[in-house]
Amino acid sequence: MSTENCFHCGNEVVKRDEIIFEEKSFCCVGCRTVYEIFSQNDLSCYYDFEKSPGATPLDIKGKYDFLNDEKIVSKLLDFEEQGTHIVSLYIPHIHCSSCIWILENLQKLDKGIVSSQVNFHEKKVRIIYGPEETHLKKIVELLSTIGYEPYISLENYENKKPTIDRTLIYKIGVAFFSFGNIMLLSFPEYFEVGEFWIEQYKGFFRWLIFALALPPFFYSASGYYVSAWKSIKSKMLNIDIPIALGIVVMFVRSTIDIFFDYGQGFFDSMCGLIFFMLLGKLFQQKTYNFLSFERDYKSYFPIAVTKVNSDGQEEPIQIYDIVKGDRLLIRNQELIPVDGILISPEASIDYSFVTGEAIAITKKSGDKIFAGGKQIGKVIEMEVLHSVSQSYLTQLWSNDVFQKRVEQKYKNVTDTISRYFTPALLLLAFASFGFWVFKEVVTAFNVFTAILIVACPCALALTAPFTLGNVLRIMGYKKLYLKNTTVIEQFTKVDTLVFDKTGTITTNKKTAITYEGTELDLLELKLLKNVLRGSNHPLSRRLYDFIPNQDKLEVTHFEEVTGKGIFAEIDNHSVKLGSSQFLQHMSENTHKKTKVHVEIDAVYKGSYVFNNQYREGLEKLFENLAKKYNLVVLSGDNDGERKILEKMLPQATILVFNQKPEQKLEYIENLQKQGKNVMMIGDGLNDAGALAQSNVGISISENVNVFSPACDGILDASQFSKIDYFLRFSKNAMKTIYMSFGLSLLYNVVGLSYAVSGNLLPIVAAIIMPLSTVTIVSFVTLMSNFYARR
Incomplete structure (x- = not known):
């Protein structure tokens, strides 16, 4: 009976059960319904990313009635506030770009959903929704209806992580068991032992070997067949196609050898190949998980x-x-x-x-x-x-809302090579097979299989993520915490560095502070101390530390105007602190020093004068940076310290003063319009807009719990003098990537030359393949560690 493939899920459809809708074939009412839902909501682009990407939706009537219980729902939620609930759901079916696209457009299917964000690696979707307009049960049922049923276990809703998948370990165990026993049973024939009992039981041993080879072929290697089949269906050739083809060729050839008594076949090589490839995959998985764990744990904010x-x-x-x-x-x-x-x-x-x-x-x-x-x-x-x-804070910092759209050149290089590599590899394998088959059939099959295995571009694909992952980890140890690996590449493109002054190139530690004006009594000092207690501005924190300890008072009203000052009401008194413009007191400031003016109960009292202390190593840092970058100091303060900075900093450094937060942003924008690639270094408080606008924004942290999600990195203030080191290290990281690309391609060229000439057995190729992965990972690790030490 003729069959079609379901337009939605790709399963075979028997003609008599076929459902036709809009000239498309569906296997069941569920798949047709999902297509209708997508079509009616203008989401049919789902099918453009990948052919037949969906799953057949299951009948879930009554399954999620327990979500009517608000206590259970409250346990499942990550965040629960009036008007906003956030939940993270584990969805096992996430597997391709279509899945990501539809799950990040759920708001089109349910108006109560505000936004949704997919974590592809963890197969999770984070959904923000309004509880007045929709409910968690409704969302879960919607996901199930479109074929993305979430995993929710009542037994472990306190710990929402699903059970660990040990399938790969089981497959390796089966492959290793068969590989070892087949090798043992093959020794007599290898050494051509001619005793009577060997000759008598040769057939039995061969069929026993055949039986032992079946579990690795059908179970251990199943992942390669599934991946290859999906790749063919979506008309995109991935690297699993030649691997699956090589395994099938070895199995068929070995079965024919035993059946027609030509020999014992290559079952030992086939099982060894599967075992070593799975071992390489496990190594890759463990390394990724290790890097992910380190990233999650080490990327805590140094606040x-x-x-x-x-x-x-x-x-x-x-x-x-x-x-x-x-x-x-x-x-x-x-x-x-x-x-x-x-x-x-x-x-x-x-x-x-x-x-x-x-x-x-x-x-x-x-x-x-x-x-x-x-x-x-x-x-x-x-x-x-x-x-x-830690993971929650990292997730919050890495929210897509605050991500900058950056070019990822290294990914494009990897993707381009992978896209053309597989067809070229298949062409070379079949051409070599055609050449050898007329000379020696056994060698032809060996050459064909060895080529498919040895040229696996796994090492090529691992180059960029492993290098940048290791660099990210090293920078974390050195107290520069970057949002993601793309920031490292952006570092290499920077040509202009813009520094804030107060709290960035100056330190917040205690320095000489003097008071000018009417002497303050104990009550007034107590008022000031309690008002300053609530502010995070660098000058406020320094002044708070400077004023002696006082009794605590309740602040009834507190308002801090960014870049200007503070207005507060406390113990029936009003207090104003800040710039002379904010207090509307135009004092004579002949020396233009940094001052915080004080007004209590509408009476001007005087001002605290700050003698700024610049960070250690500032002059040396700017001297080194000036050789390669355009330097700008952008300050909201007056220009009282212009002469000091002109003496300290390189002559080409541009000094700009009296800049409000919005003017800082405009200044960065104008630099970018001139074609500059700008890195902004600020304190994250008054500079949030400028940090967001810049190509790379780095926030300096010095015992201040100020969070700026717009920044790309957080630098511990003690490492300020090492900014030049971090920029050089990033350039060397990209150099390491290109070197490892070359090493990986060299390995493939050498391996293929041996394979085409018939001098490389499939089992040797299977051992070399994971070794090449180890070599590349070791190389990038050693090189990045070497550059880190330099």
């Missing part, structure tokens, strides 16, 4: 949170030292790093980093507040419910 001790003393601690029950102090614009309970009477939380909505939510004492929110206004205190989740 400090202020912990309030039992005696009321404040001390900065690293976020990964936070434990349940700790009491934290969160200042204006600081990130809430963990879930907790609000202790202060009231708080205003901005969850725009999580939800994309910039409307602040008011919380009362005793309410739960979630990690990822940003405190707006006066200082608050909270009690920790859970220790910090």
